[in-house]
Amino acid sequence: MPEALLSVRDLRVNFQISPAGAWPWTPKKDLKAVGGVSFELYPGETLGVVGESGCGKSTLARGILGLIPASSGEIVWLGKTLSGGSARDWHAARRDIQMIFQDPLASLDPRMTIARIIGEPLKVHRPELGNDEVLLRVKAMMKKVGLREEMINRYPHEFSGGQCQRIGIARALILEPKLIICDEPVSALDVSIQAQIINLLKSLQQEMGLALIFIAHDLAVVKHISDRILVMYLGREMELAEKHALYAQPAHPYTRALLSAIPVPDPALERKKEVRLLQGDIPSPINPPSGCVFRTRCPEAQARCAEEVPAWRTLDNGTRCACHFAG
């Protein structure tokens, strides 16, 4: 195994919130958005992160980038611990870790031309480059992501969603980073554009040897691009597995439920398919269930699940899973 690019060790992110109708002196409650997530990411690899809305995927992404301070846990980038580290270490790491956002238009400053938007990371991290050099690189990058060079002086509102996302990708790539965190980069786009953007990301990844953390809320999109997939529920890890292992032998009941919800593009099979609908809603992350957080909706839950937090253990096929009955 090569050296890990990024190790996340027991990352926790809590938000302090005041309960509804609270007085100013009422003690604030902890909302555990991310409750202890650990994984390693290797160079050139794609890690897919899936889970329902509100399960802490985006918070995890922002925690890794340090946009939201982590409550505890470690983020190790190339052997250097960033969490709790100096601002300079973070600044240096941000040159290598970039992010692509969910809403393509909202992530671009409406009062900047795209030349300035794409060139901004260069201005921040490579101030020694002259304006001509920056422009040259911006143009080269635009070509790479499939934007016509003559659009360089336009403003974000003049572009379609897919084009805006290409601009966002160009901005993320211009520093030639080692890791890009994609926070649901395609969920705001049309299906046909989704495929374009995912293929673009994939080909750029091969070309530049990027590692990707790809966040999405459906497994079908993630299947196409990921090497390994992390399944999250209520801020906790449920399962982390190689893509093929996850789709062939899902170890966790939650993964099985998610997989059964993927539509099959064959009416005959789709009709026969058994969909394991989960009962109820996600419990509140302020008051998570005792033991296994998934037990309230788990079709296989037993008495033990309420008492004991399932260990994060490695199964025989290398899959890691947090369920008492897996394997």
Place this chain on the structure above:
Amino acid sequence: MLLKNKQKMLGDALLAAGIDALPVEGRSPWRDARERFFRNKAAVVSLALLLLIALACIFGPMLLPHSFDDTDWDAMALPPTLNNWHLFGTDELGRDLLVRALMGGRISLMVGLLATIASVAIGIAWGATAGFIGGRVDTLMMRLVDMMYAVPYLLIAILMVTILGRDFYLVVLTITVFSWMDMARVVRGQTLAIKSKEYIEAAHAIGVSTPAIIFRHIVPNLLGIVVIYTTVTVPGVILTESVLSFLGLGVQEPMTSWGVLIEEGTGVMETTPWMLLFPGLLLSVTLYCANYIGDGMRDALDPKDR
């Protein structure tokens, strides 16, 4: 507009044919807004009218044969006439009303301009600071604004004039002190909204420093609402000056302002109605124009209308 569309179509056709066109000039949000503003007829007419009034106030008194405090003994309380250039008539002391109205306009517009600039500057600084810092500082600063709203400004104005005496700059000061809070609130709200926008988060993720984020990303996006709100502040300020003058707290005789003229006019409106009519007309036209311009700006700069 039509020509531009044609140009654009030509450019697209060239691109479709695989011919490399020159870089397309981006249409900046500001240029878009300008074009939308100039398509709004009411706003353009208002702008022209306001400019006309301003120019007349600046140059009119120099060109007309009368001085604002000279008495024409042969023409007291004269109705409007072409004779001897008394186009707006004269008051009971025989002073030419047109020149007096224009001189009053100088004062009113000047007060409007100065007090607006001052209150806008204070409002932006106050609101942006509160918005950026947030938390306790924000709460404290905005509660202070709330307290300012609760202070009865006329009472304070009367007190200030009584203690410090009548002065042009005192009027400006009084008005400024009581008109910056709206701007502060608007700017704070907008700053809060922009602060949570995704492109600010994107800038953080890139590693842009906090001052750079403020000046490169937040301030340019604040300007739209500031411009709009400024045009709304101007008429409010002019009106406040008129109110103060009407109550006799403004400029001193023989100097005058629209508020003073209207106050004099109401006293004698049964005998010499033109003394009320013309200054009143000038003031209302100015206020309407400023409001229409503000409306036009708001529509032009509203990104949802794109």
